[in-house]
Amino acid sequence: DAGVIQSPRHEVTEMGQEVTLRCKPISGHDYLFWYRQTMMRGLELLIYFNNNVPIDDSGMPEDRFSAKMPNASFSTLKIQPSEPRDSAVYFCASRTGPYNEQFFGPGTRLTVL
């Protein structure tokens, strides 16, 4: 298995633009997580899905952030409009079952100018 796949790996955009981050979880995993990592705030959970259904989005910072999981093999995290403070590394992770380890993707480094 190729592991969790994220695209793009790097994204540079200007303030106000829409940004879409993509994730393909490991086949057979029923949980998918979106995290954000910054030096100041560390690793933050934004939202997680179970069987493609969003369960907890309390970590999504504002209405500018939205996430979807249309099927078991694809998820997106969208920021519209983007702001400089959204600059961070965004990770997608997946796992099987409620108490097993998570498998993280390589991350998307987002820079908003």
Place this chain on the structure above:
Amino acid sequence: AQSVAQPEDQVNVAEGNPLTVKCTYSVSGNPYLFWYVQYPNRGLQFLLKYITGDNLVKGSYGFEAEFNKSQTSFHLKKPSALVSDSALYFCAATSGGSYIPTFGRGTSLIVHP
């Protein structure tokens, strides 16, 4: 509420010496505990986990961790450090009441030649 503390932002150790990275946790009920490692510009990688059973858990790359229920600790250890072990290490915890692990802030391990 769950919490994880990694009291040291940075640990320095000489190559060949034993290393310990500390972690304490607070959860309701029986804990599920994890260690992850993050190399520069990479996603987090699973190292080992404690679910139940032996208090000493062995994981990848020669790492092990000791679960201590009375001290609510789950310290990561390795008998002989390598320069290549230099990375950021995260402890995570959850319990039967939650499906979502709480991560510590991370500890930067630096192994000097």
